[in-house]
Amino acid sequence: MSWTDERVELLKKMWGEGQSASQIAKELGGVTRNAVIGKVHRLGLSNRGGAEEPAAAPKAEAKPKPAAKPEAAARPEPQTESAEPKPQPVAARNKIIPAGQPLPPQPSANEISPEALAKVNEIEKKAKKLTLMELTERTCKWPVGDPATEHFWFCGLPVQQGKPYCEAHVGVAFQPMSSRRDRRR
DNA sequence: CCCTGATTCGC
């Protein structure tokens, strides 16, 4: 792949929007995040502040670190996304493992697509079978079995970024809330 | 461990 005008344009746009290099690379396809970063540098648009840094205002020597921190860090974050839902361009990422009690909503005999369920049963075989303490931010926190028995563990497979579960479990955890409306039509 | 961007340097 080469940097055609269109690709560069998309790169600029996404970078300006605060998208990460890897996201841009994924969008562009055929390039790695390194390639994107490299290009960004060559294009000379390192700082996403864009509007910031008027080119000559380096009077910021000495950082006494203001006693208080009144600045609220206003982050515009346009988020002009239309291709896919990406509710978090930057920041607010590393969260502590919930590990509390409100975890997965066990799917009773709901009306989850049979496929999704089959998928789950499938992956539960490969599950890492982690214990509560072994869970991390990126291990699927879907519980399997009965907590009161020995037959209990957490899926532990790689989570789908941003989500608390692996792909298969996300499938049954977040149902589009509409199995099937009126069948009579 | 996962991810981020920054830099280097052979191509």
Added chain:
DNA sequence: GCGAATCAGG
């Protein structure tokens, strides 16, 4: 100019 490898962080 390009980008993999590497570095430096979170």
